[in-house]
Amino acid sequence: MQQDYQPRNIEAAAQQHWDNTQAFRAAEQSDKPKYYCLSMFPYPSGKLHMGHVRNYTIGDVLSRYHRMKGFNVMQPMGWDAFGLPAENAALANNVPPAAWTYSNIDYMKKQLKSLGLGVDWSREVTTCTPAYYRWEQWLFTRLFKKGIIYKKTSSVNWDPEDQTVLANEQVIDGRGWRSGALVEKRDIPMYFFRITQYAEELLADLDQLDGWPEQVKTMQRNWIGKSYGCDVHFPYDKASIGSEGVLKVYTTRPDTLMGVTYVAVAAEHPLATQAAAQKPELAAFIAECKRGGTAEADIATMEKKGMDTGLFVTHPLNGEKLPVWVANYVLMGYGEGAVMAVPAHDERDFEFAQKYELPIKQSIAVKEQSFSNAAWQDWYADKEHGICVNSGKYDGLDFQAAFDAISSDLQSKSLGQKRTQFRLRDWGISRQRYWGCPIPIIHCTQCGDVPVPEDQLPVVLPEQVTITGTGSPLAKMPEFFECACPKCGSKARRETDTMDTFVESSWYYARYTSPDCTTSMVDERAKQWLPVDQYIGGIEHAILHLLYARFFHKLMRDEGLVQGDEPFKNLLTQGMVIAPTFYREQEGSKKLWINPAEVDVKTDERGRPVGATLLADGQPVIIGGTEKMSKSKNNGVDPQAIIDEFGADTARLFMMFAAPPEQSLEWSDSGVEGSFRFLKRVWKATHDHVEQGVVPAYQRGELSAAAKALRLQLHQTIQKVDDDLGRRKTFNTAIAANMELLNALGKFDEQTPYARTVAQEVLEAIALMLNPIVPHLSHALWAGLRPADDLLAQPFPKVDASALVQDEIEIVLQVNGKLRGSLTVAKTADKATLEQLALAHEAVQKHLAGAVPKKIIVVPGRLINIVA
RNA sequence: GCCGGGGUGAUGGAAUUGGUAGACGUGCCGGACUCAAAAUCCGGUGCCAGAAAUGGCGUGGGGGUUCAAUUCCCCCCCCCGGCACCA
Numbered sequence: 001m002q003q004d005y006q007p008r009n010i011e012a013a014a015q016q017h018w019d020n021t022q023a024f025r026a027a028e029q030s031d032k033p034k035y036y037c038l039s040m041f042p043y044p045s046g047k048l049h050m051g052h053v054r055n056y057t058i059g060d061v062l063s064r065y066h067r068m069k070g071f072n073v074m075q076p077m078g079w080d081a082f083g084l085p086a087e088n089a090a091l092a093n094n095v096p097p098a099a100w101t102y103s104n105i106d107y108m109k110k111q112l113k114s115l116g117l118g119v120d121w122s123r124e125v126t127t128c129t130p131a132y133y134r135w136e137q138w139l140f141t142r143l144f145k146k147g148i149i150y151k152k153t154s155s156v157n158w159d160p161e162d163q164t165v166l167a168n169e170q171v172i173d174g175r176g177w178r179s180g181a182l183v184e185k186r187d188i189p190m191y192f193f194r195i196t197q198y199a200e201e202l203l204a205d206l207d208q209l210d211g212w213p214e215q216v217k218t219m220q221r222n223w224i225g226k227s228y229g230c231d232v233h234f235p236y237d238k239a240s241i242g243s244e245g246v247l248k249v250y251t252t253r254p255d256t257l258m259g260v261t262y263v264a265v266a267a268e269h270p271l272a273t274q275a276a277a278q279k280p281e282l283a284a285f286i287a288e289c290k291r292g293g294t295a296e297a298d299i300a301t302m303e304k305k306g307m308d309t310g311l312f313v314t315h316p317l318n319g320e321k322l323p324v325w326v327a328n329y330v331l332m333g334y335g336e337g338a339v340m341a342v343p344a345h346d347e348r349d350f351e352f353a354q355k356y357e358l359p360i361k362q363s364i365a366v367k368e369q370s371f372s373n374a375a376w377q378d379w380y381a382d383k384e385h386g387i388c389v390n391s392g393k394y395d396g397l398d399f400q401a402a403f404d405a406i407s408s409d410l411q412s413k414s415l416g417q418k419r420t421q422f423r424l425r426d427w428g429i430s431r432q433r434y435w436g437c438p439i440p441i442i443h444c445t446q447c448g449d450v451p452v453p454e455d456q457l458p459v460v461l462p463e464q465v466t467i468t469g470t471g472s473p474l475a476k477m478p479e480f481f482e483c484a485c486p487k488c489g490s491k492a493r494r495e496t497d498t499m500d501t502f503v504e505s506s507w508y509y510a511r512y513t514s515p516d517c518t519t520s521m522v523d524e525r526a527k528q529w530l531p532v533d534q535y536i537g538g539i540e541h542a543i544l545h546l547l548y549a550r551f552f553h554k555l556m557r558d559e560g561l562v563q564g565d566e567p568f569k570n571l572l573t574q575g576m577v578i579a580p581t582f583y584r585e586q587e588g589s590k591k592l593w594i595n596p597a598e599v600d601v602k603t604d605e606r607g608r609p610v611g612a613t614l615l616a617d618g619q620p621v622i623i624g625g626t627e628k629m630s631k632s633k634n635n636g637v638d639p640q641a642i643i644d645e646f647g648a649d650t651a652r653l654f655m656m657f658a659a660p661p662e663q664s665l666e667w668s669d670s671g672v673e674g675s676f677r678f679l680k681r682v683w684k685a686t687h688d689h690v691e692q693g694v695v696p697a698y699q700r701g702e703l704s705a706a707a708k709a710l711r712l713q714l715h716q717t718i719q720k721v722d723d724d725l726g727r728r729k730t731f732n733t734a735i736a737a738n739m740e741l742l743n744a745l746g747k748f749d750e751q752t753p754y755a756r757t758v759a760q761e762v763l764e765a766i767a768l769m770l771n772p773i774v775p776h777l778s779h780a781l782w783a784g785l786r787p788a789d790d791l792l793a794q795p796f797p798k799v800d801a802s803a804l805v806q807d808e809i810e811i812v813l814q815v816n817g818k819l820r821g822s823l824t825v826a827k828t829a830d831k832a833t834l835e836q837l838a839l840a841h842e843a844v845q846k847h848l849a850g851a852v853p854k855k856i857i858v859v860p861g862r863l864i865n866i867v868a
Numbered sequence: 869g870c871c872g873g874g875g876u877g878a879u880g881g882a883a884u885u886g887g888u889a890g891a892c893g894u895g896c897c898g899g900a901c902u903c904a905a906a907a908u909c910c911g912g913u914g915c916c917a918g919a920a921a922u923g924g925c926g927u928g929g930g931g932g933u934u935c936a937a938u939u940c941c942c943c944c945c946c947c948c949g950g951c952a953c954c955a
Contacts, residue, residue, distance in 0.1 A: 040955095045955090080955075215873060219871065222872080223951085302869095502953095541950095543871090543872095543950060543952085545955080575949095657881095665880085680908095732880095733881095737891090814887085817934095854935090857935055857936080859936095862888085
């Protein structure tokens with residue numbers, strides 16, 4: 001072994017060895033159980049960021065650990081290559097999105113390889129290639145014929161100046177990001193996946209997912225949002241509306257129906273349109289409602305506004321006339337575009353009624369609570385304890401009884417019925433963008449929307465285009481959209497919208513099993529590898545991506561392509577990588593963000609930061625918060641710089657040590673140096689041992705007390721690390737346990753032949769236990785400790801139960817719950833002996849001060865608490 | 869606004885099933901080595917009082933359950949993720 005730890009050499013050598021032996025090629029033929037380990041594939045944005053390093057290191061640790069535990073591991077990698085940033089880059093730098101994307105992939109692939117991931121690169125998948133997306137188009141045409149995909153109109157953010165649709169993130173304070181024009185909502189035709197048809201199953205199957213975090217399942221349940229409620233029809237008041245008809249609403253609180261004092265409709269609702277024709281001020285208000293974006297967060301937080309239409313509907317049960325209002329918080333796209341308002345028992349309606357002086361009518365009472373129109377109280381919305389009041393024949397009924405009575409009365413009048421509903425909406429996938437998968441539809445004036453026949457797939461996205469930022473690029477390319485109708489042969493127009501990029505990422509996990517299949521979306525190998533045993537990715541994907549992928553799995557299952565109901569058996573959601581921010585105030589209250597690498601932080605005598613200066617000019621900078629690494633806050637640390645300076649193993653070790661995977665991870669330069677120091681110490685300890693000659697690892701024989709204690713700690717550590725890597729997935733504590741073990745070895749200085757076999761045993765175990773985390777280092781350590789063996793063939797170390805046997809244990813003594821001392825006792829000591837010893841203990845006597853113990857609690861093997 | 873998560877020394881975090889709060893790392897203080905510095909190694913380090921022994925306090929704030937609460941329950945404050953066209 002080299003005397004010094006030289007990561008550059010050993011990492012290159014280890015990677016070369018893995019390449020030469022095709023070590024991570026996943027084979028279908030194997031007598032071992034399979035383990036499919038998948039990290040969310042990256043968007044090729046340019047270069048690797050710390051979030052990627054964290055994600056892929058976690059995946060690699062689990063992959064290598066499972067390999068050592070005897071699994072046939074498959075860990076693939078690919079590229080989520082379609083998306084908006086490529087078009088933005090094209091606008092900024094005048095490079096075609098395809099060229100930009102492919103060159104980013106080249107660079108990032110080199111970076112990923114330098115991390116030493118045990119990836120089977122032969123399975124690489126790139127979503128922007130026709131080889132990949134043709135199968136997405138193929139599935140689309142199948143689903144279209146089945147009716148799972150349909151067309152309807154939907155609202156988008158419209159930039160009237162650039163004449164283009166904007167993504168939510170491109171709308172900043174209600175204006176287009178490039179033009180600065182006020183954004184408005186516009187209804188356009190789009191294709192939808194009928195995900196609501198699978199809502200019930202998507203909800204129910206969450207119960208199968210024992211390996212998913214409870215929080216993610218809860219978020220998905222709430223997102224799907226199954227509710228039990230009632231359709232209610234309010235007959236039109238013929239005098240004001242002038243025609244027959246009903247206004248339909250859905251409510252989860254039919255028990256409050258007798259408290260309805262008005263109804264509210266969306267700006268686009270037919271009744272609103274009708275009323276606006278007579279009332280210019282209403283028309284103006286409707287126009288105002290159409291301003292602004294479509295994001296739900298904006299709609300939910302904006303000021304609630306409304307206007308009376310002057311129209312009326314009648315209450316379905318008591319025939320009362322109720323005014324129809326237009327309100328900006330009611331959206332046409334959701335449900336019927338109308339809601340019934342019960343100001344007394346809904347907080348939003350309450351505010352609205354107060355603002356516009358609409359009547360508030362109590363219809364629910366809770367015992368010992370008194371109702372007042374003046375201020376909202378939380379009990380007004382209480383379903384559990386309320387009973388009906390001011391509700392005629394329903395007075396005195398509780399929630400469920402009123403629900404049943406009112407809905408059955410509505411049904412007998414044909415003015416409504418019970419219905420369960422989902423909050424989940426169908427998935428609109430049309431995008432008026434260039435860099436995405438073309439939607440395989442041809443529009444024919446005779447035949448309508450015709451799916452592209454299988455033998456004409458794929459519809460290839462042209463790669464030579466000019467992106468202008470206005471309009472849709474494909475819609476300006478006749479060579480793309482001019483075509484013949486596959487049915488009647490007459491001149492037709494190809495669809496120029498592309499698909500939501502969430503579609504590609506909804507099935508890539510399946511494609512990895514059969515990446516080279518040219519005859520189908522996936523082949524029989526999918527049945528062998530799926531489901532994914534471990535999926536790893538950011539918590540920000542908890543709802544959309546994971547729900548869409550689950551949905552796609554069911555769609556593919558129903559097409560006979562895959563088996564099983566769920567794609568991902570176990571899920572690990574990793575936290576963000578965060579770093580301190582620094583800035584200077586500039587004119588116009590703009591902040592100039594300064595990279596942490598360019599800043600010197602001053603601390604007081606206890607290490608607390610007291611100020612910071614810019615290295616370049618020595619002048620102060622302001623210390624900001626610790627936030628997610630991002631370009632906008634300029635607080636990113638380039639992983640490449642860390643790999644170049646310390647090596648990939650240090651980067652990997654720090655990432656795994658600084659926090660458990662699910663928490664956010666704070667970047668720390670000195671923490672990185674600490675990780676590097678630890679690797680140097682492991683290297684030195686192994687080197688110094690090997691220099692004196694390698695020996696066989698300890699097997700059996702008499703040992704000194706110190707050697708016995710070291711072996712006890714060793715095997716306790718193996719037990720803990722095995723559990724930490726396997727069950728708990730807390731890599732930070734696994735590393736800490738190895739650090740403690742190395743510290744203990746450092747204090748063990750016996751040089752007898754037997755002692756050296758114990759040292760060999762410890763060093764071999766450390767090399768193996770650290771292997772999943774710092775595989776290059778372990779590869780080199782192993783070459784020194786066991787020159788004849790390849791580390792890749794080694795199993796995870798096994799616990800020697802005989803080393804764990806302890807004769808004496810420590811018991812903690814408490815008096816009234818406070819720690820007062822401890823006892824070392826024989827492990828076999830019984831309860832009576834323990835109580836006796838505890839009462840006799842000096843510190844216990846002192847704190848009892850003669851008082852008679854009322855109770856003695858003995859927790860075997862842990863503590864004794866004497867209550868006086 | 870709605871849904872989900874989090875808050876522990878100077879600092880990142882540990883405490884796995886209600887049972888010794890602060891493992892391990894960083895920083896800081898002291899020492900060894902050195903002409904000196906860096907690197908390395910050794911020791912100390914929750915806060916308050918005390919020379920010490922020791923005692924009290926302490927897991928965002930307030931209350932509760934329990935022999936015992938970072939852990940369970942209720943209320944409040946702050947921070948973060950998602951909200952359907954960022955990925």
